Amino acid sequence: MSAEVFNDASSDPYAVPEGHKSGFVAVIGRPNVGKSTLMNHYVGEKVAIVSSKPQTTRSRILGILTRETCQIIFVDTPGIHRPLHRLGEIMVRTATSAIPDADVVLFLVDASVPPQEEDRMIARILAEQTDAPIILVLNKMDRLPPENVEPHTEAYWDLAPFHDEWMMTVATEGTNLDALLERILAVLPEGPRYYPREYITDQTERQIVAELIREQVLRHTYHEVPHSVAVVVEEFKEREQDVTYVAANIFVERESQKGIVIGEKGRMIRQIGLNGRRAVERLVGGKVYLDLWVKVRKMWREDERQLRHLGFEGP
Numbered sequence: 001m002s003a004e005v006f007n008d009a010s011s012d013p014y015a016v017p018e019g020h021k022s023g024f025v026a027v028i029g030r031p032n033v034g035k036s037t038l039m040n041h042y043v044g045e046k047v048a049i050v051s052s053k054p055q056t057t058r059s060r061i062l063g064i065l066t067r068e069t070c071q072i073i074f075v076d077t078p079g080i081h082r083p084l085h086r087l088g089e090i091m092v093r094t095a096t097s098a099i100p101d102a103d104v105v106l107f108l109v110d111a112s113v114p115p116q117e118e119d120r121m122i123a124r125i126l127a128e129q130t131d132a133p134i135i136l137v138l139n140k141m142d143r144l145p146p147e148n149v150e151p152h153t154e155a156y157w158d159l160a161p162f163h164d165e166w167m168m169t170v171a172t173e174g175t176n177l178d179a180l181l182e183r184i185l186a187v188l189p190e191g192p193r194y195y196p197r198e199y200i201t202d203q204t205e206r207q208i209v210a211e212l213i214r215e216q217v218l219r220h221t222y223h224e225v226p227h228s229v230a231v232v233v234e235e236f237k238e239r240e241q242d243v244t245y246v247a248a249n250i251f252v253e254r255e256s257q258k259g260i261v262i263g264e265k266g267r268m269i270r271q272i273g274l275n276g277r278r279a280v281e282r283l284v285g286g287k288v289y290l291d292l293w294v295k296v297r298k299m300w301r302e303d304e305r306q307l308r309h310l311g312f313e314g315p
């Protein structure tokens with residue numbers, strides 16, 4: 001092999017052209033504003049689950065967008081809120097700890113409503129904890145009646161006077177997300193390709209599978225139940241004839257919640273299992289046998305030992 005061929009840029013997953021840009025873009029905001037939806041759009045895959053219920057995302061999740069000239073590592077974070085239990089505290093700490101490390105911060109807000117107390121709290125944290133460029137993202141513009149456009153946008157500008165750029169978006173439809181990407185690129189520093197080209201997230205397949213199952217529980221349950229659920233994949237292996245066998249525990253906090261998740265004559269758990277299996281089949285690209293077990297772990301959201309067992313150690 002000649003030296004020329006050996007040095008061919010295409011054979012080295014980390015080789016980048018001159019002027020290549022890269023960095024970590026933290027997506028920060030209160031629960032339910034559309035952070036995970038936005039990141040998934042850029043990555044082109046569901047790397048973070050999405051639901052209409054607040055506090056869906058519980059950990060820091062990377063979503064990696066790689067192009068020839070850039071690599072943007074989006075850092076999706078749990079919604080920052082006033083925590084009511086130990087899990088909430090860990091989630092908020094996880095989110096805030098992503099701020100000082102970020103090369104760019106996206107401060108996402110739900111522009112269809114005026115600024116909330118949590119938005120004010122986040123603005124104070126951002127003002128204190130970073131010198132990185134901050135882009136104010138006014139999301140859910142599709143829900144904003146024309147007469148509220150001016151008062152709401154002005155209220156958010158006043159809330160975050162330190163922002164360097166701003167953009168109105170509809171994350172669910174991808175509206176203005178190309179323009180937002182250009183703004184991100186404009187302030188992103190030059191840097192290496194941190195992850196190989198084909199990487200889109202830092203999560204393991206097991207973690208993604210557990211999240212896909214939790215997403216189905218979130219879709220089908222209400223009130224306190226979605227918040228009381230944790231999912232752990234206990235087994236994940238290929239069995240005969242290309243069928244992947246997945247066994248997962250769905251933990252709830254109370255017997256009554258177990259009854260709700262199982263449902264009358266097992267109807268609810270069958271529905272969660274059916275939709276969960278389809279989601280996992282899309283992920284693995286083949287047939288899946290999904291074995292779900294519902295178990296009670298009393299007050300796990302307050303219990304350090306249980307939280308650790310479930311993978312919530314915080315930063």
Ligand SMILES: Nc1nc2c(ncn2[C@@H]2O[C@H](COP(=O)(O)OP(=O)(O)OP(=O)(O)O)[C@@H](O)[C@H]2O)c(=O)[nH]1
Pocket residue numbers: 029030031032033034035036037038049050051052053054055056057058077078079080139140141142143169170171172173
């Ligand atoms: N109408 C509308 N809905 C949106 C938009 N962006 C996100 N949503 C919806 O808002 C809900 C919350 O979206 P997520 O992406 O889970 O929000 P999040 O900020 O990640 O929420 P947490 O993980 O709980 O902090 C979902 O039902 C989304 O479909 C938008 O631009 N317009």
Ligand SMILES: [Mg+2]
Pocket residue numbers: 035036037048049050056057076077078079
């Ligand atoms: Mg989220």
